[in-house]
Amino acid sequence: MTGWVRAEDPSAVGAVRRKAVELAEAAGFDQVLIGQTAVAVSEAVSNLVKHATDGTVIVRPHPEAPATVELITVDRGPGMADVARALRDGYSTSGTLGIGLGAISRIASGYDVHSLPGKGTVLAMHFTAGRAPAPPLRASGLTRPIGDETVCGDGFAIAGAGPVTTVLVCDGLGHGHIAAQATQRAVELFLDVRDQQPVDIVQRLHTGMNGTRGGAVAVARVEPGQVHFAGLGNVSGWVAHAEGRQGMVSVPGIAGHQGGRLRQYTYELPGYATVVLHTDGLTDRWDPALLPGLFSRTPAVIAAGLMREAGSRRDDACVVTVRPPQEPTRPAPPAQETGRHGEV
Numbered sequence: 001m002t003g004w005v006r007a008e009d010p011s012a013v014g015a016v017r018r019k020a021v022e023l024a025e026a027a028g029f030d031q032v033l034i035g036q037t038a039v040a041v042s043e044a045v046s047n048l049v050k051h052a053t054d055g056t057v058i059v060r061p062h063p064e065a066p067a068t069v070e071l072i073t074v075d076r077g078p079g080m081a082d083v084a085r086a087l088r089d090g091y092s093t094s095g096t097l098g099i100g101l102g103a104i105s106r107i108a109s110g111y112d113v114h115s116l117p118g119k120g121t122v123l124a125m126h127f128t129a130g131r132a133p134a135p136p137l138r139a140s141g142l143t144r145p146i147g148d149e150t151v152c153g154d155g156f157a158i159a160g161a162g163p164v165t166t167v168l169v170c171d172g173l174g175h176g177h178i179a180a181q182a183t184q185r186a187v188e189l190f191l192d193v194r195d196q197q198p199v200d201i202v203q204r205l206h207t208g209m210n211g212t213r214g215g216a217v218a219v220a221r222v223e224p225g226q227v228h229f230a231g232l233g234n235v236s237g238w239v240a241h242a243e244g245r246q247g248m249v250s251v252p253g254i255a256g257h258q259g260g261r262l263r264q265y266t267y268e269l270p271g272y273a274t275v276v277l278h279t280d281g282l283t284d285r286w287d288p289a290l291l292p293g294l295f296s297r298t299p300a301v302i303a304a305g306l307m308r309e310a311g312s313r314r315d316d317a318c319v320v321t322v323r324p325p326q327e328p329t330r331p332a333p334p335a336q337e338t339g340r341h342g343e344v
Contacts, residue, residue, distance in 0.1 A: 003058060003143075003144070003145070003150065003152075004056050004057070004058050004144060005056065005057050005058070006055070006056055007045055007048035007049045007052065007055035007056060007057055007073070007075075008049070008055075009049065010046075010049055012045055012048075012049060012057070013042055013045045013046050013049060016041055016042075016045045016057055016059055016071075017038050017041050017042050017045070019059050020037055020038060020041040020059045020069060020071065021034055021037070021038050023059065023060070023061060023069045024037045024038075024069050024127065024129075027061070027066070027067045027068070027069060027129050027132070028067065028129050028130070028132075029069075029127070029129045029130075030129070030130070033127065033129060033130075036107045036127075037069060037107075037127045039103075039107065040071075040103070040104045040107040040108055040125065040127075041059065041071055043103060043104055044057070044071060044073055044104055044123060044125070045057055045073070047073075047101075048073055048075060051078070052073075052075035052076075052077065052078075052120075052121070053075055053076045053077040053078070053120070054075060054076040054077075054120075055073065055074070055075040056073070056074050056075070057071065057072065057073045057074075058071070058072050058142070059071045059072075062126055062135045063139070063140055063141055063156075063158050064135040064136060064137070064138070064139060064140075064158060064160065065128065065132070065133060065134065065135035067128065067129055067132040067133075068109070068126050068127065068128040068129075068132065068134070068135050069126065069127045070124065070125070070126040070300065071123075071124070071125050071126070072122070072123070072124045072142070072300060072304050073121075073122070073123045074120070074121075074122050074304050074305075074307070074308050075120045075121055076119070076120040076308065077118060077119070077120050078117065078118070078120075079115045079116050079117040079118055079119050079120050079121055080115040080117065080121060081117045101113070101123075104123075104125060105125075107127075108125040108126060108127060109126055109127050109128040109134060110125065110126050110128075110134070110135075110137070111123070111124065111125035111126075112124050112125075112297050112298040112300065112301045113297075113301070114293060114294050114297045114301050114305060116291075116292070116293075120308065122297075122301045122304045122305050122308070123301075124298060124300040124301050124304065136160065137298050137299065137300075137323075138160065138165050138222075138299065138322060138323050138324075138325065139158045139160070139165050139167060139222075139299050139320065139321065139322040139323070140158075140298070140299035140300040140302075140303045140320070140321055141156035141158060141167070141169075141303060141318065141319065141320035141321070142303045142304060142307050142318070142319055143155060143156070143316070143317065143318045144281070144307060144311060144316070144317045144318075145175075145316055146175050146281075146313065146314065146315055146316050147313060147314075149175065149176065149316075151176055151177055151180050152180065152316045152317075152318070153171070153172035153173075153174060153175050153176060153178075153179025153180050153182070153183060153215075153316045154169070154170065154171050154172065154179075154183060154279045154281060154316040154317060154318035155169075155170050155172070155180070155183035155184065155186070155187055155318060156168060156169050156170070156187075156277075156318055156320045157187045157190050157191060157194075158320070159190075159191065159194040159195075161195065163223060163224055163325045164221060164222065164223050165221075165222045165322050166194050166195075166198075166201075166219065166220070166221045166222070167219070167220050167222070167275075167277060167320050167322055168186065168187065168190040168201070168205075168217065168218070168219050169217070169218050169235050169277040169278065169279060169318055169319075169320050170182070170183040170186040170187070170205075170215050170216070170217045170235075170255075170318075171183075171215050171216040171217075171233070171234065171235060171279040171280065171281075171316070171318065172186075172212075172213060172214075172215040172316075173213045173214050173215050173216075173254065174213060175315075175316055178213050179213060179215070179316070181212060181213070182209060182212035182213040182214055182215045182256070183215060185208065185209055185211075185212050186205050186209060186215065186217055186255065189204055189205050189208040189209070190205065190219070192204075197221065197228060197230075197264060198219035198220065198221050198228050198229060198230035198264050199230040199262050199263065199264035201219045201230070202217055202218075202219055202230045202231065202232050202255070202262055203262055205217050205219075205232075205255050205256075206232060206253075206255045206256060206259060206262070208256075209255050209256030210256045210257070211256075212256055213256075214254045214255055214256035214257045215233065215254065215255055215256070216231075216232065216233025216234045216235045216250075216254065216255065216279070216280075217231065217232050217233060217235060217255045218230070218231035218232075218233075218235035218236075218237055218250055218277050219231070220237060220248075220275050220277055220322065222269065222275050222322045222323075222324055223269075223324070224324055224325055225268070225269055225271075225324070226266055226267065226268060226269050227239065227248075227266070227267050227269045227275050227322075227324075228264055228265070228266050229248040229249075229264065229265050229266075229267065230250075230262060230263065230264040230265070231248070231249070231250025231251065232250060232251055232253045232254075232255050232259050232262065233250065233252070233253050233254055233255060233259075234250070234279075234280050235250060235277060235278070235279055235280075236250075236276075236277065236278050236279075236280070236282075236284055237249075237250065237275070237276070237277050238275070238276040238277075239267050239268075239269060239273050239274075239275060239276075240273065240274050240275075240276050240288050240295060241270065241272055241273045241274065241288065241295055242272075242288055242289070242292070242293075242295045242296065243288065243289065244288060244289065245276075245288060246267065248265060248267060249263070249265055251263055269324050270324075271324055271326055272296075273324070274295055274299070274302055274321050274322065274323055275321065275322040275323075275324075276302075276306065276319065276320070276321050277319070277320045278306070278310075278317070278318060278319040278320070279315075279316065279317060279318045279319075280315060281311060281312055281315040281316050281317025281318065282306060282307065282310040282311050282312070282317055282319055283310045283312065284310075285310065286306055286309050286310040291305060291309065294306075298323075299321040299322060299323055300321075302321045303319050303320065303321045306319050306321070307319055
């Protein structure tokens with residue numbers, strides 16, 4: 001089993017549970033925690049199968065902490081009007097996803113839920129072994145391949161260092177394995193130079209991807225109070241919050257093949273905002289005001305909610321979300337340009 005699983009029948013419960021146990025064993029969980037993880041995962045997926053509309057689930061190593069197992073479930077209904085009530089042990093209302101959430105929240109190392117009646121529910125939970133460091137929950141990313149493909153040509157990478165989080169999103173040109181190879185090359189290059197400024201990272205990607213199909217790339221460096229952003233090609237970047245969003249500027253081109261002058265911009269980043277990067281597998285028509293409460297949740301839940309609301313099945317899709325550290329901010333100009341000259 002790889003990637004997203006549709007929770008259409010009871011067989012999904014066993015498939016996801018087996019994958020969760022496999023990941024827990026690889027992460028060094030003891031037998032007690034492996035068993036608890038299996039129980040919580042089974043309960044969450046069973047809820048989808050029994051009560052949800054268009055339920056899907058993914059289980060994976062947490063993108064911020066490989067020794068942590070993460071489960072994310074997404075559905076399109078029926079949703080819950082009172083999540084707090086649903087988290088109480090013993091609460092059960094026919095036709096809702098409240099059943100078992102109390103037990104899940106007790107077993108998991110961490111969890112988060114967003115639900116709107118008539119729209120659906122997103123649940124993210126994670127399990128961390130023993131003394132392993134817990135994920136900081138500053139950033140998350142999700143991909144989904146086109147149609148029923150098993151390989152996604154879009155991808156992401158997350159790198160954290162102290163209060164700074166740097167992320168990459170790449171949309172490999174086309175679909176399938178060739179596009180995925182271009183994106184994998186971008187990830188490898190990014191990890192080698194992740195401590196540099198975004199414009200320098202994008203320059204390195206542009207140079208290093210010339211033996212691949214190429215793709216659109218964007219890099220954001222999130223610091224207390226500000227985000228530095230550079231993009232080449234059609235990857236969307238946003239500073240978003242409950243009331244609205246501000247777009248960030250990329251330059252036209254294809255990393256590895258053609259482009260104009262690379263530029264880096266700096267945007268003010270309030271502590272309550274979220275940086276969102278996504279490929280064109282998500283439309284730009286999502287509106288934070290139409291998703292009340294979503295942008296107060298953790299990055300994993302925000303990413304999954306946006307994938308559900310804006311993702312297309314007619315293209316590979318990738319979305320990354322980053323929250324700034326909750327530290328005193330320093331002022332930054334709203335859009336201060338720096339640049340790199342020359343042929344790129």
